[in-house]
Amino acid sequence: MPDKPSYLGLLNSISLAESAAHCYLTAWAEVTSHDGVRQTLLHVAAREGEHGMSFAKRINELGYQLKKKDDGNLDKILGLVRSDRSDLEKMDALKFEQFDNGEPTDVFDKFFADHTIDIQTGELLGRYIAEERDSGRKLRACYEQVKREAGRSSSASPAIAALESKVDSLCRAVEDLRQVVCAQTMAPAGG
């Protein structure tokens, strides 16, 4: 029997993560009242489900079986996406700001560092990576749209939002001080 492929664990992790994502994105799509959000969630969920199955299939073709793991995290995410929190709150909780964030590298850059990957698996991985990056762009665009609709600045990073809030407090403090100085100036002398 040939040696066990070194990348079996990678294929297993991808299959499990993608199947889990299909599960919670579909559950979220079932409860959102926003047509655009539902469309994006279902679009990405369909890819995730197909990735989950394709990687399980590839593991099987290589002569092995998908190893399932208990995923307590999935129950937590399902609780979140089925809750009555807004789509924006769910996106914030699931860190949608991580998608298409302008970073020059991402988690997929390391996948082909393993030079023993066979052609068929490499083909599957290549398509998977391109689709994941495209899904990231779609989820990011959806997030920005929902933020705009909620009246939240689309460009504000959490750091800038924190800075804006500090500047606002500073402005209020200066205004309070101005009123105090003004009142003192206008008070009758020698009172």
Ligand SMILES: [Fe+2]
């Ligand atoms: Fe994915």
